[in-house]
Structures are given as C-alpha cells and as structure tokens.
Amino acid sequence: MTGIEMIKFFNTMDRKLEEFKPIHPNEARMYTCGPTVYNFAHIGNFRAYMFEDLLRRTLKYFGYKVTQVMNLTDVDDKTIRDSQAANMSLNDFTAQYKKSFFEDLETLNIEPAEMYPAATGHINEMIALIEVLVEKGYAYQADDKSVYFSIAKFPEYGKLAKIDLENQRSGVRIKNDEYAKDSVADFALWKAWDENDGDVHWESPWGRGRPGWHIECSAMAMRYLGKTFDIHTGGIDNMFPHHEDEIAQSEAANGCTYVNYWLHCAHLMVEGDKMSKSAGNFYTLRECVEKGYDGRELRWVLLGAHYRKKLNFTFAACDQARVALNKFAELFARLKDIKAEGDGSEAEEIVLKAKHAFENGLADDLNISEALAAVFGLQHDANKILNSNNLSKAGAEMILAQYRKFDEVFALFEVDAVKEEVVPAEVMEMAEKRCAARVAKDWATADAMRDQLKELGWVVEDSSDGFKVKKI
C-alpha cells in the first residue's frame, strides 16, 4: 500500500507550489463548483470535472480519505429562462439535465463525489448565512429589495484574483445609475422576485425572491465541509468573481479562512480556438460519443495536458488515444499469456522504476505528462523483456498489478476488462470463408474477401492460430 508522501499543489491564492497539509490528518475535504443544469454539459465543462477526478483519485491513491462536495446549480437566470421556454416547471426541467450529467460522468468514468447538493435544497442555509452577513453589517437590502454584499466592508476583497477594483475598466457595460446597489462591484446575495422569475421564488426575511449564485456555494460548502476546508476547485474563469465572492461572504460571516488551497483548471480549446457555438466547434460529450469515440478515449484526451495549461481538444488526439489504448490492451493480453516459471525478479526493477516516476509526477502538482511517461516507460520495458522471452508468469503478474495501480488514478486501462465485439453473423461467415481460402492458398480470393469485409466496415487480421475481426 502506498503511504502518504509529500504532495505539492499550485495554490492560486499565493500563486505558488505548496505542500499539501490537510486540516484533518489523512483526510482531504474538497469543494468543486458543479454544473448549472440547464443543458447538456460540453467537453470544456468535463475538462474541469476530469481534473477534479484526477485530483481526488490521486489523493486517494496516496492514502487520503476524500470528501468531495459538488454542487448542482438548479436555480439561476438560465435555468429559469430555459424552463419557461420549455414550458416546464423548474424542477422537471433541471431534473432531466441532472440525470444526463450523471450519465456523462459515468461515460467518462469520473468517480462520483461524496455529495451532490442542489441549490434548491439549501435555501434555508443560504438565508441563514445572509442573515449573519446582514447582522454583521456586511450586507444590506437595497431599494430594489435585493440584498447585496458590500465589498467596501471587506478590505481583503480581490485577494484571490489579485484584482484591484480601483484599476478596473468601469462603465463599459454597466450603467451605475441603473442599479440600486451602493457600489457597482457589490454582488447580490438575495435577488428580489420580479415577473421574469414566474413561479420560482422563496420566502425570506427580505421578501420573496431567490438566492444569488455565489451564496449557494458558500452555504453548501460550509454545511458539509465546515467553515474552513482544504481544497476548493473550479475552472479558471470562476476565479473571479465567483470564488472571490465566496471568500468575501464566507470569511466575513465566519471570521476565519474559508479555503486553504485553491486549485484552478485552465480552459479547453477546440482545434486551436476557444470553443463557441458561433465558431461551430462546440461539442457536448454526447456529440463526441456519437462521432464514435468512447469514454476511455475521451477521458485520455481530456486528461492529456497539465490541468493548469490550456488543452487543445482535437479529434486527431482522440484517434491517437485509441491507438495508445489498443497498444496497452495488446500488452495486457501478451502478459496474461505468459506461463513460464520464475520468481518474477526480472520485472521488479522496471516496475519499481515506473511506480516511482508515476508517483513523483502525480505528487508534483498532478504532473500528468510525467505520470504518463512512466506508464509508457513500463510498456516499453515490459515489451523488451517479453521479446527476449525472459518473463515469468510471476513477473507478468507484477507488471499487470502495477497497471491496475496506475488505473486507480487514470481509470483508463481497464486491465481486466473483456471487450467482446459483437460481430454480425454474415461478417463472421465471410471471414471464415476467407480463412479457408487462405488455408487453400487461394490468395486472390482471400484478398478480395478482405476488401469486401473492409467495405462492410470490418478489418480482418490474420494470426498464427486463425484470425481476428475488428470494427474499423
């Protein structure tokens, strides 16, 4: 069993690599900004969830007990707007996208968080938190009946994003006069009902309305993880204002540090550009699956670059992922065929080398490239021993066991998965006829049939003990 060793993370708060020291020994409590459930999540969203999966799996690999809370934003401008457009109740409307979100997580083999609290289930906690802020003088109800957080009352505002509000572009998009807020930068904690909200509203000490977006994360994180917890993750674009606002309201209310380690994931690009609907490079996970890529291939691609670097998603990369995964599958099959006697000592060195490189990579702020290099390195080393016929069954088992360990974090190899492709009877029949032609050394017929199978979308590969049929 791998013990806990030093793990370093890049903390956005001070922009430095820091050794991870949890509040509770051997335990990591983390909060993750989850989806707004108004549509299918796209692959950019999943890059962030994939990073968080890598993070939680790595922590578990190193022996930490992980408690991860991921919120579901099921009430906001977009969910209200789109549920009305769909002529559905807010609950019914968001329920379908919550469901699809969990299906997508499963497709990508993303390990479930311990809790998925929904905003609409925690209105009371949010109201209670806002009440504290009002009592302490950090929040006020404006003429428009909404309750705002007063940034002027929290001097540390901007410490995460390193934003100095004095130097910000002002007046470009916001006409100050249109707002009832004391200051443009003040953000809504409670939004007073207006007719656009329809029947979506809750009662509160400030009248009917609904919570602002930021307060939900603070309220739910506090409820399930405590006033101070270890790790808060999210996309880089949520750093400001969302996470900054979370800090302000949480620390103002509690008088203590909200989060010890802030980890932010960079954006996903598509074919070199920012993903956008207008550019036509906007993909949901489902669309990628429809294009024929499976969850493991997409997982490989989304995991492919360090989380703090922009990742360029391309379908060429998906094809490469397929090739790579096939080679590993091939290796596992070869290893499982080994029968030779021996104590396995011939594999010890290469396995240990790979294990150390893998762990060093992960412990260094989740350096996925280093970890992957270790995984490929073991593939290469294992093949060399295989080719020299010096590998014993015990050695092969040792290597396979190491890949199972790798998979605790990568969840890509599925060392023991048996993937049986359903080959249609007519394809199988033709392949068998071709095999007979080969046995009869009728190469012309055999080659013609191979071409025919190819046209049907199947490739046939000969081997010493027969043939294999695979879908193209």
Added chain:
RNA sequence: GGCGUGGUAGCCAAGCGGUUAGGCAGUGGUCUGCAAAACCAUCUAGAUCGGUUCGACUCCGUUCCACGCCUCCA
C-alpha cells in the same frame, strides 16, 4: 486601460543551468503468402534580439505573436 498566462521538433506535450523526457505521425527493420496489428530502432526542438554564465531551452531584460480574466461562462 488593469491584471495574468503561454510560445519546445510534422503534431501533441514534460522536466531541467551542463547528462535520452514521453506519445502520435514519418522512416528503417522483425513478423506475414501479401497485408494489418504488434514489437524493435530511428528522426532530436526550444518565437525574437540582447544580457548574465566556463556553459541557457532552462535565469534576467527587449521585441513579436497567441490567449485568459476584469460582475454571475468549467
């Protein structure tokens, strides 16, 4: 305007002040009736101009280019 990130071989992508990153593609080979698959080998870069140094892809500065955030987009 303010703050910030990055530019590495055909493509993707790391570490590192001097010693092979890794993957994909390509090329050569093994295997095969021919293929395919797989395996082995190989290809060896650091936007620009300066500086520091015995030595820089790695440190400092310049220029150029790309990108992100600046009120609710992971």
